[in-house]
Each structure stands twice: as structure tokens, then as C-alpha cells.
Amino acid sequence: MAKYARGTVKDFPNFDAKADAETLRKAMKGLGTDEEPILKILTSRSNAQRQEVAVAFKTLYGRDLVDDLKSELTGKVETLMVSLMRPARLYDAHALKHAIKGAGTNEKVLNEILASRTPAEIKMIKDVYQEEYEANLEDHITSDTSGFYQRMLVVLLQAGRDPDGPINESLVEQDAQELFRAGELKWGTDEEKFITILGTRSISHLRKVFDKYMTIAGFHIEETIDRETSGELEKLLLAVVKCVRSVPAYFAESLFYAMKGAGTDDDTLIRIIVTRSEIDLLDIRQAFRRDFAKSLYHAIQKDTSGDYKKGLLLLCGGEDD
Template sequence: MASRGTVKPSRDFNANADAEVLYKAMKGLGTDEDAILQLLTARSNGQRQEIKTSYKTLFGKDLIDDLKGELGGKFETLIIALMTPPLAYDVTALRNAIKGAGTNEKVLVEILASRTPEQVKDIVAAYKKEYDDDLEKDICGDTSGHFQRLLVILLQGNRQKGIQEGTIDSDAQALFKAGEEKFGTDEQAFVTILGNRSAEHLRKVFDAYMKLSGYEMEESIKRETSGNLEDLLLAVVKCARSVPAYFAETLYYSMKGAGTDDETLIRVMATRSEVDMLDIRTEFRRMFACSLFSMIKGDTSGDYRKALLLLCAGDDA
């Protein structure tokens, strides 16, 4: 599968030469932020790791420490995000979401709903290795109810593969009976079916559900559930329909309204730039009355804006 990312590995890559450029950009008085952002947004994450190694070999210093010492604010956060291997980034984001003051449910929802079952298994293993803690236990200690149950199901990374033709209608009926048809909602049916079926299968179930109930799955979830559970169920449904569309919407709402949710904006731009940013841009343009590029431009400033626009890599005006 060809990468749908905007960031591709650089062809004439030379880790030592890149390390030299970064060293010069931070040496002496003042920092050449432009040189740093131009270089790092034009290298893949794997190449950035090689640059980090070369930097230490050549100069006996830690590149991440130097960047943190020279940069500041949101721009620093974005650059450090780009310098972090994707798996380590997800693991750290989840850890901070659980261990910070209050739980950041938004991060739990976004990562566990959008990553593939294989990625989730890698995250669980890496979390154990990094913190010597059990991610499932940590999440259970911080969440409750059906929200917790669905997170635990997603953490297993055991979704069925492919489409189970025989269960499309019965799944749709079970969801209908659990929600629209009865007084009160049987959340467990939603949790079990949405947490365990493949994306392809769920798309068929949503079509059957629409025929049966006259409602889109999302409409029913909004009416039948609330709070964190609603957010997680909606994220699972949206990711089953289209992960890029889910992230396009996530980016839109991170910038819409008063104040920008920079944490979310940085997380999505950094983690999707090598995965599906081209598709996210297309979906963004389709769903909203503007391009992702123009919204970032209007909502951010300085080197931070410049780096984000390079990751966006083009305007779909």
C-alpha cells in the first residue's frame, strides 16, 4: 500500500550532514528556527532517528535536549513530537492522559479508536516495557462503566477479520433492539458489537441498521448515549467508516471556535503526516467549507504555523 502521507523519506539522505545543519542552526547566538523546521518536516520519522544518533556521535550531545533548550512553546512541542518514534509517541500520550491531573479521555478515545489492532497490541507491549505497568489496569483505574468496558475491548486488539455475511442483519437488529426500539438503552450490545467487528463488517451493519431504523448509526448513538461513552462510540463508528474523515473532523474542531486546541492539532498533524494526511486533506475539503491549509493558516502563527503548513503540504482551495 502506498503511503498517503505528506511526509516522505528524503531521497538523498545523509544523517551526518543533517546533524551538522541542525548543530549550526542552534550554535552561537540566536537559533535558526527556519533551518530546523525546513529540515525536520522534510525527513521521515525513521530518518529523524538516524539524525538523532549521528548528532550524538558527532557532537556528544543529545539532539532532543538541545532542541528543547533552543525552542519554546507550541513550536517546540510540535518539533519534539516529530522527533519521537510513532509508537513511543502514542505510549507517552496515553501515559500522560492517564497519569496527569484528571484523565484526558479525548486522548484515550482518539488513539484507541483509530489505531489498527496490530498497533494497539504494540502499544500495550511498549507501555509495559517503558513503565513496567499494565495499560489496561491503568485505564481501568481511571475510567468506569461502559466507557471502560469498550476501552478494554479495544485494548485486546482482537477485532474479527473481514465481513461475516451471516451476522450483518443480526448485528443490526441487536443494535436496533438495544437502542431505538426499547425504552432505555442496552449499552452493552453497542459496546460488544462496535468493539469487536471489523471496519468492513461494521460498514455493512450501519447500512442494514439505517434500513431497519431509518437512522444513521451516529444519530442513534447521540440520542441513546452521552458523555465519554458517546464520544468513544462515535469515534469507533467514524473510524470504521473512514479514519481520514475522523481525523479531518478532529482537526476541524481543534481549530474551530474560541481558542485552538493545540495539543490535539499537534498530535494529529505529527502522527498522521506519514500515514494518511493526503486523505485527511481531501476529506477536510469535502466536509468543511475550507481547506485544512487555510484553517491552519488562519488559526496559528510564527514558526509553529510554518511547520504545520509544511506538514500539511499543500492547499486544496
């Protein structure tokens, strides 16, 4: 996987897996649990380093670190720490598996992951899913979804988006006109046209298409999607458009709504903070401050509590003044 430079969590300098394992065992041994060192270690080590700590823990004590965390911690802080211990390459496959497992489908998770990941990341998710669950991700998703929503998911699962390259201005014009005709100028909507263009064109091409669309229509493509589609297809198309414009801004908005109003969507909060902590959480923080006039740190501080809050704040990595 590519090394990203905009994460809040990086490889810990002078890392010692054995010393970390010993500290964690001491924190969980005997009566009561000392949460402080657990939070401190697991939020300041990279995912690869956490995996080394888990190996050292088993080697030294013959115990499974994740099992011990589950038995010593409870509630949201347990979910957060166990999520941090999941190997990075497995995280998305595991989240998708749980989104389509059992009665009902968690479309929010499908939309978020498939709209925001690169073609290379989607290919890896499919391989890992096959390896872990001995099942085809596309088969599982298609058996749980239907209609144009299913078709858009299948297009994204092909990971066939064009790579970024020189922009063909005449194709930009053509795609913008076709999207306009498929929505605003048509009685009903040609959903297929939206699916093909939004699901297969390169990111840099689509940004130009959105600008051209604004010139032709006099309003943003998001407004057309809002008017011309509905339900999960609308949510997925909007997620794709937002991610084309800016993945960090998309995640900043998701985090804002996860903490807005009564009750917090902790699953979304944990999933985004954990999965983006080594990739682009600094950019997400910047977008959050710009778009919502407050810092992500402040929002977490206000909407969470206890050790769960401490853990999230440590991963968040600081205030944006």
C-alpha cells in the same frame, strides 16, 4: 510497521544524517537560533531518518538533539519539533501515558487513539507501553476510568476485532436488529450490546450493519448513540463509528473542531498532524476539503502563527485547490 503511501512526509532522497546534524548544530550554536533550517530539516525527513539524525548529532557533538531543541525553541514550535523527534513506535504509548497521568484523565486522547488504531497497532502500543513504563496499559486505563466507558475501552484494548473477510449477510441483519432493539426499542439502553458489536466486528461487516440499520430505523446509528448514551461512552462509541466509516474523515473532523471557534486545541492539532503525516495525511486533507469546504492548509494558516504555523504548513504539505 506497514509502509503507508498516503502520507505527506516520506523518506528524504539523498539523505545524509551527518550533514543534517551539522546543519542543526550550526542553527542552534552561539547567540540566537536560526529556526528556518530546523523547521526545514525536521519536517521533510521521515521519523526513521530523524532518529538517525539524532544519533549522528550525539556522535558528532556528544549532545542530545532533543535537549538542544528544548533549550533553543519555546512554546508551540518547541512542542511540535520535540513531537517530531519522538520515535514513531513510542508516540501513542507516550500520549496515552500522559492522558492518564496525574489528576484527571484526558479522555479525548484515549478515545482518539483506541478508536482509530488497527488491532495490530493496539497490540504494539500495549507492548511498547509495558516495555517503556514497566506497567500494563489496561491496568492503568481501568484504574482511571469506570462504568460502560471503561468496558468499551477494555474491549478495544483486547485488539480482538474480527479481520475483514467475506460478509455474512444474515449476521449483518442480526446485528443491525440487535442494535435497534438495544437502543430505540428498549426502555433504557442495552449498552453491552453496543460495546460488543461495535468493539469486535470487522470494519467491512460494521459498514454493512450501519447501512442495514439505516434501512430498519430510518436514521443513522450515530443518531441513536446520541440519543441513547451520554458522556464519555457516547463520545467513544461515536469515535468508533466514525472511524469504521472513514478514519481520514474522523481525523479531518477532529482537526476542524480543534481550530474552530475561539482558541485552538494545539495538542490535538500537533498530535494528529505528527502521527498521520507518514500514514494518511493526504486522505485527511481530501476529507477536510470535502466536508468543510476549505483546505486544511488554509485553516492552519488562519488559526496559527509564527514558526509554529510554518512547521505545521510544511508537514501539511500543500494547498488543496
